[in-house]
Amino acid sequence: MRPSRTITRILAVVGAAVMSGCYSYVPVERPSPGSIVRIQVPVHSAVGNRNQEPETMSMEGTVLTAGDSLVLQVESRRELGAYRELTQVDTVRVAPKDLAGVDLRVFSKPKTFLLTAGIVGVTVALAAVALGLGGGSQGNIPPGDGTGTAIIVKPILSALLRGVGR
Numbered sequence: 001m002r003p004s005r006t007i008t009r010i011l012a013v014v015g016a017a018v019m020s021g022c023y024s025y026v027p028v029e030r031p032s033p034g035s036i037v038r039i040q041v042p043v044h045s046a047v048g049n050r051n052q053e054p055e056t057m058s059m060e061g062t063v064l065t066a067g068d069s070l071v072l073q074v075e076s077r078r079e080l081g082a083y084r085e086l087t088q089v090d091t092v093r094v095a096p097k098d099l100a101g102v103d104l105r106v107f108s109k110p111k112t113f114l115l116t117a118g119i120v121g122v123t124v125a126l127a128a129v130a131l132g133l134g135g136g137s138q139g140n141i142p143p144g145d146g147t148g149t150a151i152i153v154k155p156i157l158s159a160l161l162r163g164v165g166r
Contacts, residue, residue: 022111025103031063031070039070040100056100061092070094070102 031037040056048054061072072092079085 022108022115023105024108026106028102028104030066031102031104033063033065035063036105037063038103039094041094041098042100
């Protein structure tokens with residue numbers, strides 16, 4: 001027996017979410033080559049207020065060297081049209097005196113576990129509702145048209161199924 005396309009798509013989305021991790025940024029003095037960092041560089045302006053701390057611009061990249069200057073490999077993307085994208089890889093060299101801060105990107109287990117538990121919980125709840133395992137009242141049913149919570153569940157379920165291409 002072969003699983004349906006909808007179930008396969010849902011499992012692919014859940015699997016991608018589970019396998020992707022969440023990251024945190026930790027301040028660091030000297031990052032090691034090969035690590036991914038986010039740097040903050042102050043933006044100076046002729047019309048800026050000298051009594052106020054200057055604004056900063058953030059940039060993320062892979063550390064190539066971290067000696068007397070920090071050398072990063074930075075990747076940027078631009079869309080040139082509906083189906084064209086330009087990816088530009090550049091090397092940026094920044095002196096330590098010109099940096100406002102350097103943060104190292106590290107894997108965060110608590111954030112990843114929380115995200116995974118949330119996605120799996122929502123998926124299991126939606127599957128239970130879709131399969132009719134949500135329980136219900138047995139015995140006396142109050143008068144009415146008999147729709148109950150189906151008014152709320154049906155639009156949500158149909159929107160999710162449309163989202164996965166069914």
